[in-house]
Amino acid sequence: ETGVTQTPRHLVMGMTNKKSLKCEQHLGHNAMYWYKQSAKKPLELMFVYNFKEQTENNSVPSRFSPECPNSSHLFLHLHTLQPEDSALYLCASSPRRPLNNEQFFGPGTRLTVL
């Protein structure tokens, strides 16, 4: 595998379920990000991790719980979600102090909350 991978690619869950999204990067980067992409809205940065430490939480509801066990893996734990949480969730990575600040994105997980 190369680049940034995300699993699953599609997820349908009920409002009472608990599920997790997984992201893995094979680029040797030290920063990882979760974004939410909803129709007609800009990408929303949710969380930022640098060297496994969370450095940013953009007022994300507590029903979303991130976890970064190491610099290569990032999880997003989901519980008691709402239908409005249905969206494409994108993971990205970048070097910690990049010279060019490019982010590398995974293909996303399409989440549907019933």
Add this chain to the structure above:
Amino acid sequence: AQSVTQLDSQVPVFEEAPVELRCNYSSSVSVYLFWYVQYPNQGLQLLLKYLSGSTLVKGINGFEAEFNKSQTSFHLRKPSVHISDTAEYFCAVSTTSGTYKYIFGTGTRLKVLA
């Protein structure tokens, strides 16, 4: 704070015609500028970036963009589009120091017609 405006939500254009996708930004500090492309069911892919130096930046797939500091714009252009260019295009800015946070525009859907 930074902001990005993509005025055109959709741009239809015939194959082999030129296209320009507009991006304006607002920032009180120095920024880097990016264009990303998102093909259906995929994550974002970097097209090109402006960091410093020449204001005309060339990217992949024949795209180019020009940084205009006085007009705070970073419009994307291609002289002759192909059907395969049909995708969503996102303009983004990031600060040049600090947390390197990205701000994305709402995206422009380019539809190339045969």
